[in-house]
Amino acid sequence: MYSLEFLEQLYRTIYTIRIFETECIRLYRQGLIIGYFHPYLGEEAIATGVCAALRPDDYIVSTHRGHGHCIARGGELPKMVAEVLGREAGYCRGRGGSMHIADISTGNIGANGIVGAGIPIGVGAGLGIHIRGGDQVVAVFFSDGACNNGVFAESLNLAAIWDLPVVFVLENNQYAVSSPIEEMSRVPDLHKRTEGYGVPAYLVDGNDVLAVYEKTSEAIGACRKGKGPVLIEAKTYRHGGHHVNDPGLYMPKDRLEYYKARDPVKLAREYLMQQGQCSEQHLAAIEQQVQEAMEQAVEFAKNSPEPSVEAFVKEVERN
Amino acid sequence: MSEKESTSGPCGIRQLKYREALNEALREEMRRDESVFVIGGGIGQRGGSYKVTVGLLDEFGPRRIIDAPISEASFTGAGVGAAITGMRPVVEILFIDFTSLIIDQIVNQAAKYRFMSGGKGRVPMVLRTQGGSGNGLAAQHSQSLEAWYYHVPGLKVVMPSTPYDAKGLLKSAIRDDDPVIFIEHKLLYLTEGPVPQDEYTIELGVGDIKHRGSDVTIVAWSNMVPRTLAAARKLAQEGIEAEVIDLRTLVPLDKEVILDSVRKTEHLVIVQEAVRRGGVASDIASIVQAEAFDFLDAPIEIVAGKNTPIPFNVHLETAAVPQEADIASAVRRVLHL
Numbered sequence: 001m002y003s004l005e006f007l008e009q010l011y012r013t014i015y016t017i018r019i020f021e022t023e024c025i026r027l028y029r030q031g032l033i034i035g036y037f038h039p040y041l042g043e044e045a046i047a048t049g050v051c052a053a054l055r056p057d058d059y060i061v062s063t064h065r066g067h068g069h070c071i072a073r074g075g076e077l078p079k080m081v082a083e084v085l086g087r088e089a090g091y092c093r094g095r096g097g098s099m100h101i102a103d104i105s106t107g108n109i110g111a112n113g114i115v116g117a118g119i120p121i122g123v124g125a126g127l128g129i130h131i132r133g134g135d136q137v138v139a140v141f142f143s144d145g146a147c148n149n150g151v152f153a154e155s156l157n158l159a160a161i162w163d164l165p166v167v168f169v170l171e172n173n174q175y176a177v178s179s180p181i182e183e184m185s186r187v188p189d190l191h192k193r194t195e196g197y198g199v200p201a202y203l204v205d206g207n208d209v210l211a212v213y214e215k216t217s218e219a220i221g222a223c224r225k226g227k228g229p230v231l232i233e234a235k236t237y238r239h240g241g242h243h244v245n246d247p248g249l250y251m252p253k254d255r256l257e258y259y260k261a262r263d264p265v266k267l268a269r270e271y272l273m274q275q276g277q278c279s280e281q282h283l284a285a286i287e288q289q290v291q292e293a294m295e296q297a298v299e300f301a302k303n304s305p306e307p308s309v310e311a312f313v314k315e316v317e318r319n
Numbered sequence: 320m321s322e323k324e325s326t327s328g329p330c331g332i333r334q335l336k337y338r339e340a341l342n343e344a345l346r347e348e349m350r351r352d353e354s355v356f357v358i359g360g361g362i363g364q365r366g367g368s369y370k371v372t373v374g375l376l377d378e379f380g381p382r383r384i385i386d387a388p389i390s391e392a393s394f395t396g397a398g399v400g401a402a403i404t405g406m407r408p409v410v411e412i413l414f415i416d417f418t419s420l421i422i423d424q425i426v427n428q429a430a431k432y433r434f435m436s437g438g439k440g441r442v443p444m445v446l447r448t449q450g451g452s453g454n455g456l457a458a459q460h461s462q463s464l465e466a467w468y469y470h471v472p473g474l475k476v477v478m479p480s481t482p483y484d485a486k487g488l489l490k491s492a493i494r495d496d497d498p499v500i501f502i503e504h505k506l507l508y509l510t511e512g513p514v515p516q517d518e519y520t521i522e523l524g525v526g527d528i529k530h531r532g533s534d535v536t537i538v539a540w541s542n543m544v545p546r547t548l549a550a551a552r553k554l555a556q557e558g559i560e561a562e563v564i565d566l567r568t569l570v571p572l573d574k575e576v577i578l579d580s581v582r583k584t585e586h587l588v589i590v591q592e593a594v595r596r597g598g599v600a601s602d603i604a605s606i607v608q609a610e611a612f613d614f615l616d617a618p619i620e621i622v623a624g625k626n627t628p629i630p631f632n633v634h635l636e637t638a639a640v641p642q643e644a645d646i647a648s649a650v651r652r653v654l655h656l
Binding site: 059061090091092093094095096100102104109110112113114117119120121122123124125126127128129130131132150151154155157158161162316319 | 356358382383385387388390392393394395396397398399400401402403404405406408423424427428432434435436437438439440472473
């Protein structure tokens with residue numbers, strides 16, 4: 001049984017991710033956000049559950065679908081919204097955008113526009129820990145799509161032979177952009193691949209925040225003791241296409257409905273109400289606070305200045 | 320290291336091989352800074368294919384001298400991740416030809432991280448690799464690919480030609496907060512030169528005039544430097560005084576040392592081993608014509624590799640890249656002799 005306080009924190013995070021993505025999609029439709037924007041809708045329980053099991057001095061490596069990871073790791077909404085709006089006050093001073101948010105202060109090494117590229121980078125963070133001799137761990141988020149990139153196989157092996165403290169978090173949303181996993185892999189249960197590398201693996205319901213939290217806590221415990229890497233495959237499903245402008249017509253309706261019925265935010269709310277004995281009133285207050293925080297973040301970002309072109313040109317002249 | 324001591328001169332200057340100078344640089348930086356580590360294929364027990372890392376495993380142990388599987392993309396990526404989180408990795412890729420396997424980690428990750436993170440992130444990593452032809456290693460082990468990395472903003476590119484430069488530049492590269500592509504040359508590892516006993520570093524981005532002259536400027540780097548110096552000595556016998564500039568680093572480029580010399584000699588020859596098309600020499604020529612056009616007495620001559628993969632046959636291989644005679648001919652052409 002979990003405390004109200006803990007369940008409330010989980011819910012606050014998962015709901016914040018939901019609101020952030022929903023609100024940003026609205027801003028995108030208004031033309032305020034441009035470029036690529038990959039919503040984490042439907043996958044929120046994974047980042048929330050994994051990050052709840054981490055210590056402040058641990059690291060995470062994120063993906064192109066990375067807003068949820070950043071928020072779950074304690075990222076600040078005003079800086080995130082400012083970044084996706086391309087403003088100077090954003091995490092990357094408007095130079096990175098949605099696909100490149102990094103927050104060194106929370107150990108978030110960053111999102112990545114190249115599928116799979118973050119996996120070896122996470123292994124490197126683990127290697128650094130191993131050399132220094134600490135007991136930090138690295139949670140590396142990546143997708144089913146990334147599993148078919150060579151660096152996945154290479155990196156699993158590197159982490160295994162050097163006993164690195166890396167938790168590989170495989171967010172299996174069952175699509176590599178638009179290609180279904182059944183067509184891209186003969187064995188859709190991707191965690192089965194780790195056996196040949198000597199890496200223990202677990203399958204978990206990626207829509208169930210407590211299941212993710214529990215399995216990750218167990219994996220991290222082993223990692224911290226120097227037992228080497230672990231892989232967690234969290235099965236989930238996107239609530240839409242690959243990015244904002246992809247309607248996801250290739251996603252079968254019945255399957256989408258099945259996963260929407262198992263909405264991770266709804267499940268987390270039920271945990272909070274039932275296990276946490278949270279009142280309707282208190283729940284409404286939490287949601288209200290999250291919504292207000294997001295409104296303030298949007299207001300802040302909208303009113304914050306664009307990066308100075310002059311300063312940029314001056315900056316790069318030295319290169 | 321008794322061999323070194325026996326050759327040490329009265330002022331603490333010893334004759335060291337290029338590879339020994341590199342070894343000293345690694346050793347000194349690893350002693351100085353615990354965050355420095357080396358990772359690559361066969362660098363531990365074996366001491367590296369070109370023996371640059373010999374003895375480091377014994378002194379620093381397997382945690383800091385790491386033999387990696389043939390997973391170039393991932394152990395380079397591991398270098399990037401370690402660098403972001405506070406380490407100073409030296410990643411060794413045995414042949415620059417194999418860096419084709421790590422392009423994403425270098426070009427999309429290491430080079431861009433500082434910029435993409437709004438200047439907050441750092442990737443203090445050195446990629447040590449080795450290129451060039453002349454050993455009969457054929458098309459996939461002999462390329463000169465510096466232009467690839469020269470082209471990408473966010474990377475520094477270092478190409479030393481002497482043991483002295485190799486040591487001082489590698490030490491600076493390791494201390495640099497940005498990713499540095501450090502390109503050695505396979506024909507230089509056994510060359511010898513003076514290296515002081517006392518510690519020194521060489522600032523990145525400072526070219527070196529290896530031979531003074533007033534008639535013509537010849538710009539070169541890496542193994543083209545000794546070849547150019549040999550040509551310069553021959554030209555001196557004909558009464559032509561060539562000034563030979565060793566760029567030492569291509570990024571940052573020491574534009575001033577080139578322009579100052581060209582303003583004096585009014586003639587420029589640029590020598591690169593890499594293929595002619597899309598090379599660094601062309602870029603240097605474009606900079607010089609833009610900034611010192613009025614000083615030039617003749618069109619700039621570029622002596623470069625032919626636009627071909629490096630052939631295996633020794634005669635064909637020799638014909639594919641600039642030789643001493645090609646450099647001397649270009650100098651005579653630019654001087655209308």
